[in-house]
Amino acid sequence: MLSYRHAFHAGNHADVLKHMVIIQLMRYLGQKDTAYMVIDTHAGAGVYALDGDYASKNAEYDTGIAKLWDRKDLPPALKEYVDLVRSLNPSGKMRYYPGSPYCAEKVMREQDRLRLFELHPTEVKVLEENFRKLEAHAAAQGQRPAARGKRVMVHRGDGFQGLKALLPPPSRRALVLIDPPYEDKRDYTHVAQVLADALTRFPTGMYAVWYPALQRNESRQLPERLKRLGAKSWLNVSLAIHGPAPDGFGLHNSGMFILNPPWTLEPMLRELMPYLVDVLGVDDSAEFVLESGET
Numbered sequence: 001m002l003s004y005r006h007a008f009h010a011g012n013h014a015d016v017l018k019h020m021v022i023i024q025l026m027r028y029l030g031q032k033d034t035a036y037m038v039i040d041t042h043a044g045a046g047v048y049a050l051d052g053d054y055a056s057k058n059a060e061y062d063t064g065i066a067k068l069w070d071r072k073d074l075p076p077a078l079k080e081y082v083d084l085v086r087s088l089n090p091s092g093k094m095r096y097y098p099g100s101p102y103c104a105e106k107v108m109r110e111q112d113r114l115r116l117f118e119l120h121p122t123e124v125k126v127l128e129e130n131f132r133k134l135e136a137h138a139a140a141q142g143q144r145p146a147a148r149g150k151r152v153m154v155h156r157g158d159g160f161q162g163l164k165a166l167l168p169p170p171s172r173r174a175l176v177l178i179d180p181p182y183e184d185k186r187d188y189t190h191v192a193q194v195l196a197d198a199l200t201r202f203p204t205g206m207y208a209v210w211y212p213a214l215q216r217n218e219s220r221q222l223p224e225r226l227k228r229l230g231a232k233s234w235l236n237v238s239l240a241i242h243g244p245a246p247d248g249f250g251l252h253n254s255g256m257f258i259l260n261p262p263w264t265l266e267p268m269l270r271e272l273m274p275y276l277v278d279v280l281g282v283d284d285s286a287e288f289v290l291e292s293g294e295t
């Protein structure tokens with residue numbers, strides 16, 4: 001099913017949580033010189049115009065990045081995330097929002113590698129075009145040689161399938177982001193199956209799964225299934241900005257489930273999540289959950 005377009009949701013509260021966490025996971029990997037790989041199995045378009053038809057339709061960014069844009073009291077990890085979004089908007093007006101591929105490209109170093117999968121024929125073209133522009137811009141600024149070899153590669157195709165061939169990565173250091181649309185409920189099962197397989201190929205990899213925390217059974221069960229995969233350790237964080245709507249529609253709650261998280265993540269989130277609840281929450285039902293475990 002390929003009706004999902006992330007542009008409708010760009011910059012919403014779920015993107016804030018997801019992108020802030022990804023940046024911190026990459027920062028941790030970047031503490032060692034050895035190269036790491038980021039594999040984004042569901043990349044989307046890479047960059048979104050917030051004044052475009054899709055993003056402005058429901059203005060979902062009003063539930064997320066817009067509430068953080070002018071804050072002067074951001075905790076460090078959120079400041080780093082907002083600064084990254086600001087770097088895409090040098091005029092100071094919030095016009096563009098970075099997807100996970102752009103966030104990753106900004107944080108990775110010359111020696112690191114980014115592998116992007118996208119199945120939607122239109123999205124993947126936009127993604128390729130966005131990276132062509134980024135490369136041209138970096139080359140024009142003298143930041144990077146125009147021919148950068150295989151630093152970033154866009155794969156047209158199924159990320160669930162494509163992941164297998166990339167594991168384990170040569171440097172044995174990687175972050176895998178799995179962020180499917182979940183419009184097709186089989187995505188929930190695919191995520192658990194693909195991770196079980198990935199852990200056999202590369203048990204020490206860091207895996208980050210975004211998921212919608214909805215009322216439907218598949219959604220409620222996903223974190224429980226992931227806890228039982230047998231990874232050495234796991235962390236689950238979710239953010240609800242209000243209670244569920246009476247008709248069950250809309251995304252009010254979402255989470256990031258991380259297998260083999262860095263030890264630094266939990267204390268950082270413990271400090272930061274109350275701030276996010278405070279600033280993004282719209283009623284008394286706003287809350288976060290933060291839990292972790294070891295196998």
Ligand SMILES: C[S@@+](CC[C@H](N)C(=O)[O-])C[C@H]1O[C@@H](n2cnc3c(N)ncnc32)[C@H](O)[C@@H]1O
Pocket residue numbers: 002004005006018040041042043044045046098099100101117118119120123157158159160179180181
């Ligand atoms: C939630 S969006 C990704 C957003 C992106 N990760 C970000 O944070 O900016 C999910 C994307 O996955 C794509 N997609 C759906 N099924 C896929 C599959 N099996 N393999 C690769 N991409 C897929 C959709 O076209 C959509 O662009």
